[in-house]
Amino acid sequence: MITHGALHRLWALVQKPLVDLFATRFSKRLPIFVSPFPDPEAWQTNALDIPWTGLEAYAFPPFLLLGRVIRKADLKGPSLLLVAPLWPSQALFPDLLRLAHGPPIPLSLVRGELVQPRTGVPHEEPQLLSLHAWKLFGPR
DSSP states (O other), X not given: OBOHHHHHHHHTTSOOOSEESSOOTTTOSSSEEEXXXXXXXXXXXXXXGSOOTTOEEEEOOOGGGHHHHHHHHHXXXXXXXXXXXXXXXXXXXXHHHHHBSSSOEEOOOOTTSBBOTTTOOBOSOGGGGOEEEEXXXXXX
């Protein structure tokens, strides 16, 4: 997860979303979150199974789910702040560019700003992931 301090720098550049789509009670970055499993603190369960139409959401999904997240954003019309690597060689990249409202924002994370949720263990070199924030708008 990205630390609150690093996200506050991002919130200063873009509107702070209302819902964290891929979180647990230990990793949530916003008060309202969607958990991958049942949790009494979560607003909903399984972000890919709930309607996204009209949501103002933040998503830092597992990289394995990026294609599904981009397809759902394309179909369901949320305002989505997606954290994802800048991967021009990936098949999903053209769709990401098409949905993006403006250029991606480099997060420029340093050691200690990308950590494991439960343990707080930092990623050794977060800059190697080339994480960017993408403001996506699906069809209206």
